[in-house]
Amino acid sequence: xxxxxxxxxxxxxxxxxxxxxxxxxxxxxxxxxxxxxxxxxxxxxxxxxxxxxxxxxxxxxxxxxxxxxxxxxxxxxxxxxxxxxxxxxxxxxxxxxxxxxxxxxxxxxxxxxxxxxxxxxxxxxxxxxxxxxxxxxxxxxxxxxxxxxxxxxxxxxxxxxxxxxxxxxxxxxxxxxxxxxxxxxxxxxxxxxxxxxxxxxxxxxxxxxxxxxxxxxxxxxxxxxxxxxxxxxxxxxxxxxxxxxxxxxxxxxxxxxxxxxxxxxxxxxxxxxxxxxxxxxxxxxxxxxxxxxxxxxxxxxxxxxxxxxxxxxxxxxxxxxxxxxxxxxxxxxxxxxxxxxxxxxxxxxxxxxxxxxxxxxxxxxxxxxxxxxxxxxxxxxxxxxxxxxxxxxxxxxxxxxxxxxxxxxxxxxxxxxxxxxxxxxxxxxxxxxxxxxxxxxxxxxxxxxxxxxxxxxxxxxxxxxxxxxxxxxxxxxxxxxxxxxxxxxxxxxxxxxxxxxxxxxxxxxxxxxxxxxxxx
Numbered sequence: 001x002x003x004x005x006x007x008x009x010x011x012x013x014x015x016x017x018x019x020x021x022x023x024x025x026x027x028x029x030x031x032x033x034x035x036x037x038x039x040x041x042x043x044x045x046x047x048x049x050x051x052x053x054x055x056x057x058x059x060x061x062x063x064x065x066x067x068x069x070x071x072x073x074x075x076x077x078x079x080x081x082x083x084x085x086x087x088x089x090x091x092x093x094x095x096x097x098x099x100x101x102x103x104x105x106x107x108x109x110x111x112x113x114x115x116x117x118x119x120x121x122x123x124x125x126x127x128x129x130x131x132x133x134x135x136x137x138x139x140x141x142x143x144x145x146x147x148x149x150x151x152x153x154x155x156x157x158x159x160x161x162x163x164x165x166x167x168x169x170x171x172x173x174x175x176x177x178x179x180x181x182x183x184x185x186x187x188x189x190x191x192x193x194x195x196x197x198x199x200x201x202x203x204x205x206x207x208x209x210x211x212x213x214x215x216x217x218x219x220x221x222x223x224x225x226x227x228x229x230x231x232x233x234x235x236x237x238x239x240x241x242x243x244x245x246x247x248x249x250x251x252x253x254x255x256x257x258x259x260x261x262x263x264x265x266x267x268x269x270x271x272x273x274x275x276x277x278x279x280x281x282x283x284x285x286x287x288x289x290x291x292x293x294x295x296x297x298x299x300x301x302x303x304x305x306x307x308x309x310x311x312x313x314x315x316x317x318x319x320x321x322x323x324x325x326x327x328x329x330x331x332x333x334x335x336x337x338x339x340x341x342x343x344x345x346x347x348x349x350x351x352x353x354x355x356x357x358x359x360x361x362x363x364x365x366x367x368x369x370x371x372x373x374x375x376x377x378x379x380x381x382x383x384x385x386x387x388x389x390x391x392x393x394x395x396x397x398x399x400x401x402x403x404x405x406x407x408x409x410x411x412x413x414x415x416x417x418x419x420x421x422x423x424x425x426x427x428x429x430x431x432x433x434x435x436x437x438x439x440x441x442x443x444x445x446x447x448x449x450x451x452x453x454x455x456x457x458x459x460x461x462x463x464x465x466x467x468x469x470x471x472x473x474x475x476x477x478x479x480x481x482x483x484x485x486x487x488x489x490x491x492x493x494x495x496x497x498x499x500x501x502x503x504x505x506x507x508x509x510x511x512x513x514x515x516x517x518x519x520x
Contacts, residue, residue, distance in 0.1 A: 078118030309341025315455020343373025
């Protein structure tokens, strides 16, 4: 992306026949969800250098019916309890409008409040559980109980020891407290302290930041990189610097909230394509080139495609070779968020670009975070030097946000050098390989046991479908009763019929831990 202000142009070519062939070979599904390849191992054409297997099994119809029925029963009882609260038969715990404000525009959205107090509140104990140890393969949990059906909690003083951690994004196990491993971090803490108290453009650029940025660029194989103190803000504060009015953003329907917020703040026109569906994306690209901007029909100043490497709720991997092919065909830009994929996939942990055997030059904007595989905090933008220089001047995060603190920067440097073998060991490579082994083993075990799980066979994010709302709380509580910590997710974070438990596999997990979880 040599010139961030360049105007995108493109030429229209048709390849309906190619896509029809892909439909016949099982690479696409007509409902917009991609399967990647058939079970028989048919290759995905010439774009892919390795087999690409993803699972999105549909549940039986009776499961969907029972799921809607469960939400229906919960809603009916919710209205009954609201009636009882209105007549003083049940205590009202949630915030409400004051009598003097009844004629004002409502401060609280009625149905959102209804859902919170009558459905979410029933299973609220499964979230925000406080831990009191490093979030490694196991952690210690502070026990809490409720005396008023999850409206408030109190701590018992008991610590639940050695809970198997299947919820943290500690993919490579770098969230650790080993004294020898953290020796350099301790030294930097004593040298620089904990905070910088300034932005990058003022007094907040340290030699540690420059060292880290050079290392990130070298690790990714690009010209330059810039680091930021917060992963979420890396997307939300930098996308508005790259696009604006007169630009078009094509965003995957399952993109993370940080990408969605950044796109909305930019003021650009946003159009959504079906998840990992190349037909849907190409139609939007083709229409954008043919019709241009609404009303004026002028060409778009810029067209940029926003995708993620690994989608954190589905466990699917972006179909990068096909997206790059479309991007080149229609002269668009590509913004790739590797928050969950950097460190987690690829032969040496360099993300989906390496996973597919592609060149970093195929992606215009490489974004990633240090909050997962590197056991730290913050994020980066990497690519051509012109791009990074542009962001150093125009990024809202660089202008207004406090710089990354030095001990965190050193933790990232330590983990990245380990991955690159610059620490004189092969420990980093061993962690990447162990993560791959653990991921494939755990997914295979769940498949053999008959569970419906989503995503790619190489994705360490493993969603296990629960469907019915009553199972969300029951599953998490049962797992905790067996000393297993999991993350459960339901509507509105997922489609109403696709509530799930999300397991995150780590290189630090032992085979015994994974067996314990799968047989719990």
